[in-house]
Every structure is written in C-alpha cells, then in structure tokens.
Amino acid sequence: AQSVTQLDSQVPVFEEAPVELRCNYSSSVSVYLFWYVQYPNQGLQLLLKYLSGSTLVKGINGFEAEFNKSQTSFHLRKPSVHISDTAEYFCAVSFSQGGSEKLVFGKGTKLTVNP
Amino acid sequence: GAVVSQHPSRVICKSGTSVKIECRSLDFQATTMFWYRQFPKKSLMLMATSNEGSKATYEQGVEKDKFLINHASLTLSTLTVTSAHPEDSSFYICSAEDRGYEQYFGPGTRLTVT
Numbered sequence: 001a002q003s004v005t006q007l008d009s010q011v012p013v014f015e016e017a018p019v020e021l022r023c024n025y026s027s028s029v030s031v032y033l034f035w036y037v038q039y040p041n042q043g044l045q046l047l048l049k050y051l052s053g054s055t056l057v058k059g060i061n062g063f064e065a066e067f068n069k070s071q072t073s074f075h076l077r078k079p080s081v082h083i084s085d086t087a088e089y090f091c092a093v094s095f096s097q098g099g100s101e102k103l104v105f106g107k108g109t110k111l112t113v114n115p
Numbered sequence: 116g117a118v119v120s121q122h123p124s125r126v127i128c129k130s131g132t133s134v135k136i137e138c139r140s141l142d143f144q145a146t147t148m149f150w151y152r153q154f155p156k157k158s159l160m161l162m163a164t165s166n167e168g169s170k171a172t173y174e175q176g177v178e179k180d181k182f183l184i185n186h187a188s189l190t191l192s193t194l195t196v197t198s199a200h201p202e203d204s205s206f207y208i209c210s211a212e213d214r215g216y217e218q219y220f221g222p223g224t225r226l227t228v229t
Contacts, residue, residue: 036220043121043208043220044159090158094216100147100166101216105158 002027002095006106014114015083021076021109023065023091033074034092034103035065044090050074061085086113117143119211121221128199128228136194136224138209144189145211149218150182153206165192199228 003026013019025031032051036044048059055067065076074091091106118141128134138148146167151159163184164172171184181203183195192211196203204227210218 041206041223041225043119043222044210045220046217049217100164100212101218102161102164103149103159103210103218104161107158 002031002093002104004091004093004104004106006091006109008109009107010110010112012112012114013081016080018079019077019081019085019111021089021091021111023074023076023106025072025074025091025093027072027093027095029095032094032101033065033067034094035059035063035074035076036090036092036105037061038088038090038108040087047076047089081111081113083113083115085111087111117211117213117217117219119209119219119221121207121209121224123224124222125225126227128226130200130228131198133195133197134199134226136196136207136209136226138192138194138211138221140190140211140219143211143213145192145213146189147212148186148192149210149212150184150192150194151208151210153208153223159208162194196226199226201228204228 005024034049035047048057050057050067058064063078088108090108092103094101120139122137148165150162153159162177165184165186167186173179186192208223209221
C-alpha cells in the first residue's frame with residue numbers, strides 16, 4: 001500500500017527566509033510524486049510533479065523539490081518565501097488502479113510566512 | 116491550462132434533505148473524475164472514482180447509497196448527498212483526469228448541514 005508522511009503539520013518562517021517542507025512516502029511500486037498548494041477555501045493547485053528523469057524538479061512560484069529514491073523522500077524547497085506563500089501544502093503519491101491514477105495525500109503542512 | 120469548475124461553491128441545507136454538487140471539466144474531456152472529502156485541518160480523503168458511462172467505484176467505508184455519483188458525460192460528474200446530516204458537513208473537492216493521467220482540481224464546495 002502507498003502512504004505519504006508529512007512530518008511537519010505547521011512551519012512558521014519569516015519573509016525572505018528559505019523553507020523546506022518535508023515529505024516521505026512508502027510504496028512497493030514505482031510512483032509519481034506531486035506537491036499541491038491549497039489557499040483557504042479553495043481547491044488544490046499543482047506546484048510540481050516528478051514522473052521520471054531528473055530528480056530535481058522545478059515548479060511554479062519559485063518552488064522546487066528533489067526526489068530521493070534511497071530515502072523515499074520528496075522534500076519541497078524555496079530559497080526565499082513571500083507573504084503570499086502562506087497556504088497549506090500537500091504532498092501526494094499516485095499509483096495505478098483500475099486504469100486510472102489514484103492520488104494518496106499526506107496530511108498537509110501549514111506554511112505561515114510572517115513579516 | 117485545464118480548468119475544472121464546481122457548483123455551488125457553498126451550500127447550506129437542512130438535515131434530511133439532499134444536495135447535488137456538480138463538477139465540470141471546462142476545456143477538456145475527462146473519462147475519469149474523482150470526488151474527495153476534506154475535513155477541517157485534515158488531508159483529502161478519496162471518496163470515489165467516477166467513470167463516464169459506468170458505475171462509480173467507492174472507497175472502503177464510503178456509503179454508495181448516501182453519496183450518489185453520476186458521470187453522464189465526459190465533462191460532467193455529479194455528487195448527490197442524500198438525506199444529509201450535520202456530520203456530512205465538509206468541504207467536497209472534485210478532480211478530473213486528462214488523457215495524460217494528470218488530475219486537475221475544482222475549487223471545492225463547502226457543504227453545511229443544519
């Protein structure tokens with residue numbers, strides 16, 4: 001079975017500081033990995049995804065993530081955050097079932113950027 | 116980019132009534148759509164997978180008679196919460212899968228049952 005662990009439920013940082021949101025996954029098969037952002041009372045927006053190839057993935061809004069197969073991790077990073085990055089961030093793993101790709105989500109990390 | 120809409124964005128209903136939520140893929144055809152439920156400060160829980168022209172596949176623990184899903188066309192799936200109770204109050208989010216197997220999420224529907 002697939003599972004995703006986001007160790008930090010809340011991460012407070014100051015504006016312009018770097019941030020790392022941690023994500024570890026468990027799967028017995030090859031998976032695709034995703035990071036989504038959710039603003040209050042809104043749906044999810046895809047930040048970036050790892051399907052194959054380069055383990056360093058760049059996404060929107062200056063975020064990037066690195067896939068580490070040996071550590072089964074897919075941590076999200078941004079070198080300098082803005083107030084507008086305050087949101088909930090979800091790591092997800094997808095797996096094939098019944099001809100479609102299902103997503104399993106972590107519990108989310110609330111990023112709060114303070115001035 | 117691919118856009119998915121949900122209607123309504125917010126709905127308040129009385130206990131015992133039914134509520135229908137629509138999910139539409141606006142600029143692509145989606146053979147498969149997914150329905151999620153999100154509790155406050157919790158992650159998304161997959162409720163069911165909706166396939167166009169066939170019955171939905173429900174996840175374990177989700178009552179199919181209570182959460183009726185219809186996927187009548189390649190751009191529309193509906194979720195009907197029947198005989199709603201206060202514990203059904205939640206944020207419901209749909210997603211639509213394109214041919215590249217990527218999911219695009221709707222903006223969500225906040226259901227409050229009084």
